[in-house]
Amino acid sequence: MGKKLLLKNDHISGIQSYEVYRQNGGYASVEKALKTMTPEAVVEEVKKSGLRGRGGAGFPCGMKWSFLAKPEGVARYLVCNADESEPGTFKDRYLMERIPHLLIEGMITASYALGCSNSYIYIRGEYFYVSRILENAIAEAYANGWLGKNIQGTNYSLDLHVQVGAGAYICGEETALLESLEGKRGNPRIKPPFPAIAGLYGCPTVVNNVETIAAVVPIVNEGGDEYAKIGIGKSTGTKLISASGHINKPGVYEIEMGLPVEEFIYSEEYCGGIKGGRKLKAVVAGGSSVPILPANLILKTAAGEPRLMSYESLADGGFATGTMLGSGGFIVMDESTSIVKNLWNFSRFYHHESCGQCSPCREGTGWMEKVLHKILDGHGTIEDIDLLWDIQSKIEGKTICPLGDAAAWPVASAIRHFRSEFEEYVKQPKSIQDVKHYYRLQEAKF
Amino acid sequence: MPKVTIDGHTIEVPEGTTILNAARMIGGDVVPPAMCYYSKLKTSGGYCRTCLVKVTKGSEKDPRPMPKPVASCRTTVMDGMEVQNKTAPDLVEARRGVVEFLLCNHPLDCPICDQAGECSLQDLAYEHGLAKTRYEFSRRTFEQIDIGDKIKLHMTRCILCYRCVKVADQVTDKRVHGVMNRGDVGEISTYIQNAIDNDFSGNMIDVCPVGALTDRTFRFKSRVWYVNPVDAHRDCPKCSGKVTMWMKGNEIYRVTARKDKYNEVIDWICNDCRFEKKEVSDWKIDGPAKIDKTSVISQNHYTVKAPSHKPMLNSVNMVGSKQIGE
Ligand SMILES: Cc1cc2nc3c(=O)[nH]c(=O)nc-3n(C[C@H](O)[C@H](O)[C@H](O)COP(=O)(O)O)c2cc1C
Ligand code: SF4
Ligand code: FES
Numbered sequence: 001m002g003k004k005l006l007l008k009n010d011h012i013s014g015i016q017s018y019e020v021y022r023q024n025g026g027y028a029s030v031e032k033a034l035k036t037m038t039p040e041a042v043v044e045e046v047k048k049s050g051l052r053g054r055g056g057a058g059f060p061c062g063m064k065w066s067f068l069a070k071p072e073g074v075a076r077y078l079v080c081n082a083d084e085s086e087p088g089t090f091k092d093r094y095l096m097e098r099i100p101h102l103l104i105e106g107m108i109t110a111s112y113a114l115g116c117s118n119s120y121i122y123i124r125g126e127y128f129y130v131s132r133i134l135e136n137a138i139a140e141a142y143a144n145g146w147l148g149k150n151i152q153g154t155n156y157s158l159d160l161h162v163q164v165g166a167g168a169y170i171c172g173e174e175t176a177l178l179e180s181l182e183g184k185r186g187n188p189r190i191k192p193p194f195p196a197i198a199g200l201y202g203c204p205t206v207v208n209n210v211e212t213i214a215a216v217v218p219i220v221n222e223g224g225d226e227y228a229k230i231g232i233g234k235s236t237g238t239k240l241i242s243a244s245g246h247i248n249k250p251g252v253y254e255i256e257m258g259l260p261v262e263e264f265i266y267s268e269e270y271c272g273g274i275k276g277g278r279k280l281k282a283v284v285a286g287g288s289s290v291p292i293l294p295a296n297l298i299l300k301t302a303a304g305e306p307r308l309m310s311y312e313s314l315a316d317g318g319f320a321t322g323t324m325l326g327s328g329g330f331i332v333m334d335e336s337t338s339i340v341k342n343l344w345n346f347s348r349f350y351h352h353e354s355c356g357q358c359s360p361c362r363e364g365t366g367w368m369e370k371v372l373h374k375i376l377d378g379h380g381t382i383e384d385i386d387l388l389w390d391i392q393s394k395i396e397g398k399t400i401c402p403l404g405d406a407a408a409w410p411v412a413s414a415i416r417h418f419r420s421e422f423e424e425y426v427k428q429p430k431s432i433q434d435v436k437h438y439y440r441l442q443e444a445k446f
Numbered sequence: 447m448p449k450v451t452i453d454g455h456t457i458e459v460p461e462g463t464t465i466l467n468a469a470r471m472i473g474g475d476v477v478p479p480a481m482c483y484y485s486k487l488k489t490s491g492g493y494c495r496t497c498l499v500k501v502t503k504g505s506e507k508d509p510r511p512m513p514k515p516v517a518s519c520r521t522t523v524m525d526g527m528e529v530q531n532k533t534a535p536d537l538v539e540a541r542r543g544v545v546e547f548l549l550c551n552h553p554l555d556c557p558i559c560d561q562a563g564e565c566s567l568q569d570l571a572y573e574h575g576l577a578k579t580r581y582e583f584s585r586r587t588f589e590q591i592d593i594g595d596k597i598k599l600h601m602t603r604c605i606l607c608y609r610c611v612k613v614a615d616q617v618t619d620k621r622v623h624g625v626m627n628r629g630d631v632g633e634i635s636t637y638i639q640n641a642i643d644n645d646f647s648g649n650m651i652d653v654c655p656v657g658a659l660t661d662r663t664f665r666f667k668s669r670v671w672y673v674n675p676v677d678a679h680r681d682c683p684k685c686s687g688k689v690t691m692w693m694k695g696n697e698i699y700r701v702t703a704r705k706d707k708y709n710e711v712i713d714w715i716c717n718d719c720r721f722e723k724k725e726v727s728d729w730k731i732d733g734p735a736k737i738d739k740t741s742v743i744s745q746n747h748y749t750v751k752a753p754s755h756k757p758m759l760n761s762v763n764m765v766g767s768k769q770i771g772e
């Protein structure tokens with residue numbers, strides 16, 4: 001059994017409530033930090049832990065915190081990114097639903113470390129019911145003196161607010177999130193300046209993922225060095241993986257970094273193997289944005305080493321033969337899956353979610369979706385496959401925010417690894433009823 | 447003062463200058479095209495991505511090249527920076543891609559567009575575009591909305607440069623329009639079909655790089671290259687009163703702000719000057735306007751240096767369609 005830090009208590013009944021959470025050691029990190037540590041010491045522990053951002057980019061959290069500008073007399077903000085909208089990712093929801101106090105505890109400890117007196121949790125609109133759970137938990141925390149004025153008799157005060165978004169994937173991008181939080185249109189900002197210098201209301205701001213903030217709790221409790229012992233290389237600690245697709249046991253798993261991918265897919269402790277004993281075809285390892293890998297490359301690197309669940313191992317081989325850990329949305333596809341159809345589904349998503357500021361993403365995402373639909377619909381040509389490749393290459397790296405890249409990578413990787421499947425569609429057109437049905441529904445809506 | 451080299455030309459510029467403005471100080475071919483940046487509008491730029499350049503050396507201190515092309519209009523110069531614009535073939539190719547994206551959903555209704563002849567997108571497409579489109583799907587359309595009796599909105603032509611929104615934010619006193627919806631169905635609109643009505647709203651027309659916002663008082667009256675630009679002024683209580691009148695004989699067809707060689711307004715003008723003062727007796731004439739740009743207006747009427755570039759029709763390896771010349 002791998003070590004569990006975040007989900008170690010999630011089986012305890014009533015852990016949602018303050019009493020049970022507290023009885024099981026809850027809020028110890030706040031006590032420890034506020035009463036025995038300086039804010040700088042907390043930042044130092046997080047640095048030592050090697051914790052990397054769990055929102056997708058994997059940026060070292062301690063470093064991000066130490067970049068935060070601290071001008072005299074200017075407020076600083078901590079914003080928790082709970083917008084979780086990446087297809088295939090549902091770990092933050094699980095954590096907030098099951099153990100809401102863990103996030104709140106992390107928010108208090110992290111806010112203390114960063115010197116914030118107002119912090120925000122920005123949660124996606126579709127998680128409305130989860131925002132209710134959080135609000136209840138926050139009310140309990142206030143009632144028990146963990147939030148508000150002079151927390152537990154110390155001279156640290158903090159107010160924590162929950163803001164519900166309106167259901168836009170792009171509002172998960174940190175600067176679009178800040179715009180939305182300010183009540184504006186959720187368009188990503190042009191960087192620099194980065195949020196650490198000018199974020200929410202122009203003040204220095206840290207934006208962190210739910211899981212990143214939750215991980216601060218065990219780091220402060222057990223010490224950064226202890227945390228860094230778990231995992232492998234620069235991928236320290238544990239990671240929540242949202243496993244979905246053709247597996248026997250879909251769900252959220254906490255794994256120690258460095259777990260072999262093969263063990264994750266096939267062991268009874270985790271995914272429990274492929275449904276119906278079918279063969280593994282491909283895996284999208286880190287949420288819809290990361291490159292798809294065929295079975296042979298997800299289980300072993302190009303050099304023949306076993307592929308591990310870590311930032312480095314999954315990225316081994318670059319985009320030619322590797323992928324990314326991303327947000328940990330692990331989507332498994334068996335041999336019955338149509339890669340082209342799946343890709344069309346992803347492309348449809350990015351087309352729908354592009355904010356439309358930059359022309360390559362605004363126009364390119366829609367174009368790719370249409371070409372894919374044409375291929376699926378049996379009207380594609382070999383040139384269309386090359387065209388798709390060309391379009392994605394003209395989006396990637398040319399946009400304001402990484403959504404453009406996120407739309408391009410799935411297309412590039414699907415063609416790179418499964419070109420023959422596209423060619424099959426072109427040579428032997430099949431009638432794709434469900435795709436047609438989707439467009440009929442769309443037309444009916446307008 | 448930081449020194450920057452763009453396509454081999456080195457220049458020293460004040461701290462905080464963007465690559466685009468440094469290139470404009472050098473002038474000529476090293477200037478990247480800009481469809482959304484507008485030097486007179488704060489926070490403009492960054493959207494269209496036509497001004498992308500390649501930074502081959504970050505600075506003297508940190509000489510690493512930048513990993514991706516950057517928007518020159520929003521990237522400040524560092525001392526010792528080296529930049530490629532026209533001299534990097536992959537960059538030119540990337541820019542051609544951007545132009546293709548801008549044209550994907552553009553209606554190409556130039557024959558009936560009042561902007562034709564002074565349209566930045568026409569110039570850009572002429573310089574970078576392909577002769578044939580690879581986009582074979584229906585182009586997007588919008589419900590027409592009426593934004594008042596002075597300004598005509600053709601949303602299908604819009605490239606979402608956000609310039610008009612910034613004018614409304616920064617030049618007029620109450621903004622009533624903005625971008626509604628998201629992605630490629632985003633549109634310039636007024637909230638609940640309000641008419642845009644305030645003293646400086648007409649400047650939206652001048653900043654629009656395409657024919658999405660045009661002057662209703664000039665609508666279908668003449669092609670722009672048949673009217674002569676004449677600089678004039680009047681004592682205006684609201685604005686500088688310095689304008690360009692577009693005339694045929696003694697008749698004023700339209701009035702616009704004066705523009706510089708990058709097609710940018712020099713002084714904002716008020717709606718009275720723009721829409722109401724159409725008699726020669728309203729104005730004191732300063733003389734013929736200088737048109738220093740690559741538009742058809744200059745091609746026909748003025749002796750200016752012809753653009754040194756050639757249209758690049760045949761240099762792209764296109765898949766799936768034939769080009770002119772094949
Ligand atoms: C289009 C887009 C969507 C994103 N969505 C999310 C999201 O839903 N949740 C999240 O934590 N980070 C998301 N991110 C990443 C954030 O921009 C940011 O990197 C992250 O919140 C930083 O937190 P971390 O350092 O703790 O990972 C998204 C990024 C992009 C470009
Ligand atoms: S890449 Fe797409 S989502 Fe991101 S800013 Fe540009 S248009 Fe918006
Ligand atoms: S002019 Fe720089 S991005 Fe549009």
